[in-house]
Amino acid sequence: MKYTYDFMNDDQKALVDLVHEVLTAKLDPQVAELDQKGEFPWDVYNELGKVGFWAMDVPAEYGGLGLDCLTVCLVREALGYHDAGFACSFSASTFGIKPVLLYGNEEQKQYYGKKLAEGVISAQLLTEPQSGSDVANMLTTAVKDGDSYVINGRKTFVTNGGLAGIYTVAAVTAPADPANGKKRPEISLFIVDRDVPGVSVGKEENKMGIRLSNTTDVVFENVRVPAANLIGEEGHGMEYVGTLLARTRPTGMAPALGLGQKALDLAVEYCRTRETKGAPIGMLQAIQFKLADMQIQLQAARSQLLYNAQMIDAGTYSTPMGSITKAFVSEAVMHVADQALQIYGGYGYSREYPVEKLYRDARIFSIFEGTNEIQRQIVGRDVVGRLKKKA
Numbered sequence: 001m002k003y004t005y006d007f008m009n010d011d012q013k014a015l016v017d018l019v020h021e022v023l024t025a026k027l028d029p030q031v032a033e034l035d036q037k038g039e040f041p042w043d044v045y046n047e048l049g050k051v052g053f054w055a056m057d058v059p060a061e062y063g064g065l066g067l068d069c070l071t072v073c074l075v076r077e078a079l080g081y082h083d084a085g086f087a088c089s090f091s092a093s094t095f096g097i098k099p100v101l102l103y104g105n106e107e108q109k110q111y112y113g114k115k116l117a118e119g120v121i122s123a124q125l126l127t128e129p130q131s132g133s134d135v136a137n138m139l140t141t142a143v144k145d146g147d148s149y150v151i152n153g154r155k156t157f158v159t160n161g162g163l164a165g166i167y168t169v170a171a172v173t174a175p176a177d178p179a180n181g182k183k184r185p186e187i188s189l190f191i192v193d194r195d196v197p198g199v200s201v202g203k204e205e206n207k208m209g210i211r212l213s214n215t216t217d218v219v220f221e222n223v224r225v226p227a228a229n230l231i232g233e234e235g236h237g238m239e240y241v242g243t244l245l246a247r248t249r250p251t252g253m254a255p256a257l258g259l260g261q262k263a264l265d266l267a268v269e270y271c272r273t274r275e276t277k278g279a280p281i282g283m284l285q286a287i288q289f290k291l292a293d294m295q296i297q298l299q300a301a302r303s304q305l306l307y308n309a310q311m312i313d314a315g316t317y318s319t320p321m322g323s324i325t326k327a328f329v330s331e332a333v334m335h336v337a338d339q340a341l342q343i344y345g346g347y348g349y350s351r352e353y354p355v356e357k358l359y360r361d362a363r364i365f366s367i368f369e370g371t372n373e374i375q376r377q378i379v380g381r382d383v384v385g386r387l388k389k390k391a
């Protein structure tokens, strides 16, 4: 953790230390069992609430802690050091409010902010069984009926789907009409309380990694919400989601840094004690080069992520920069976890040792928040610029 600490001011250090203190006492002792069962630790979530971490990235005027993006990333990295799944769920607990903060009205900000500050978890619902990367292919509809919208559809792979009290749901409010030049449907965003009739939580995913994070389907059957629950303007959902992802994509990778640091720390510890031919394997250049590469990758990933966080704090929401960060950090951390497992040799492959879990947990970061293929598409288009076919 040496380099992160060099970078932090005293307030940030105090917050990060507090996270480590709470999670070392409350999460570490039960993490292996929770990983096996695939359970979210509500007790740890509540403990973090007691010391003030709920709604940490919600502005103080709406009831949150009002931390800047940089500090939030440092806290998320610390959470990820103890468990990436818990860190992802904790981070995503405020993702639902992001579009409201950017495009919602004052009343919505107050409503949402207060709920999150009370510990209510939010979730962001875009993906559907037939549409992940191809978001515009969503089938969930929201039909205006007097002063309400009626929502029907199924969302899948929802982080915190079974834990959340509030959902931010993307739905089609006007279908595509190719004959009239409208290639894509109009999508809008809505706030939906979980206890509204017609909302139900569907199947829970039995995941390979981040098993402390809850991931479920959420189903909407004739769910009637007041028109006041529309976020921003009707039909602007995709534009809002684009801006939103420029923010949540890079910062959502912060838990991966903690995971990577844990993998590196464990590998260093192991190579000091594991011996071959009477000497620690840490004396071998082959192992030192691996550790050096892990350190280089991790430090570069951290620098990129914290740089991106500072851009966001300065009000610059760059989609290509978010994609660069997302792809680089996720791949660096996969490499670090993979190499840690290699350094452990056969024991790395055993569930009795901790690196196997880190390897499984690391795999998600190149998939969610938009796959790394999609990130490369965004970066590639940005680098090349707008080109046209010859007539």
Ligand SMILES: Cc1cc2nc3c(=O)[nH]c(=O)nc-3n(C[C@H](O)[C@H](O)[C@H](O)COP(=O)(O)OP(=O)(O)OC[C@H]3O[C@@H](n4cnc5c(N)ncnc54)[C@H](O)[C@@H]3O)c2cc1C
Pocket: 092, 123, 124, 125, 126, 127, 130, 131, 132, 133, 134, 156, 157, 158, 159, 160, 207, 215, 364, 367, 368, 369, 370, 371, 372, 373, 374, 377
């Ligand atoms: C643990 C977990 C948590 C998640 N949390 C959430 C959440 O909270 N909210 C939410 O809305 N979603 C969530 N997701 C969904 C996630 O964002 C999607 O899984 C992801 O966007 C990919 O969509 P897909 O799974 O449908 O894959 P597909 O889009 O079907 O992609 C399949 C493969 O094809 C590639 N591909 C697709 N299109 C292109 C293209 N145009 N160019 C090149 N390659 C392409 C992809 O990169 C991938 O390799 C979560 C997923 C997981 C696994």
